[in-house]
Amino acid sequence: MLVLAVDTSTPAVTSGLVRLRDDGDAARIETLAVRVTDNPRAHAEVLTPQILECLTEAGYAPADLEAVVVGVGPGPFTGLRVGMATAAAFGDALGIPVYGVCSLDAIAADVERDGTGEEGNLLVVTDARRREVYWARYVAGCRVEGPAVHKPAEVTAEPSVRVAGSPAHTGLFDLPAVAVHTPSVAGLVSVAADRLHAREVPEPLVPLYLRRPDAVATADRRK
Known part of the structure; x- marks a missing residue:
């Protein structure tokens, strides 16, 4: 199964293609192409170009995709909605399921x-x-x-x-740190692997903002 994975819940804009195979009882995840841009202000500008670059590098067209997995946060409002909206747009345009996972x-x-x-x-x-x-x-x-x-x-x-x-x-916690800083495309897909293999109908995408957005309408500020 060819899966597009994206995440914009952190300053890193992450996208990539993953091949999800089922070898007996064990799911095997193979990363085919990945792009990561560390820029909290570039989510909207670079995400779709990154996805297209990954498709070209791996030798696939958008129509070859079978599913999309997207990180739904928690994350800041503006960046998070870019990734989720892009994932939803690909899913809608291609008629494929979109699975949300906690980043x-x-x-x-x-x-x-x-x-x-x-x-x-x-x-x-x-x-x-x-x-x-x-x-x-x-x-x-x-x-x-x-x-x-x-x-x-x-x-x-x-x-x-x-x-x-x-x-x-x-570094703010008195604990040994593991060098895993942001969600990878393989990590995103592994969280959704059981649902992907079962071909489950995905639930609606719900962002994990955990608090109200920084930007609110003027009428809302007066309440």
Whole structure:
């Protein structure tokens, strides 16, 4: 199955093509092409060109895609909606399903896939701006707490024994840091792999903003 994966929940604009195979009982994920641009202000400008570059590099056309997986956050309002709107547009234009996954789950999945998540409870944190972090905890790749948004001082390190995510924020916790900073395309697809294999009808995309957007209409400010 050829899957397009995108994520704009962090400053990194991530897109790529993944081949999802089923070898017996084990799903095998092969990354065919990937583009990552680290620029929080470039989501709208570079995402679609990145996707087209990945298709060209891998030798496929948009019509060859069979599904789309997109990170639904948590993330800042403006960047997050670019990725979700683009994913939805590809799905609608091609008549293929679009699966939303928690972006923090994808980071945790990457830690597990790299074999670096075997030492117990994992804390994943990303930049929520306003001197806050988005965070969640995982055991063996399964989320046991979160996602939520708080000031770093309000998020306890324990019972986690490792931390992954934004390097500027993992250092705020007295825990060994895993070098997995943003969701990869393989991590995104691995979170949705069971649904993809089952050909499930995806649920509607719901962004995990976790708080109201910074930009609001003038009428809303008066309320």
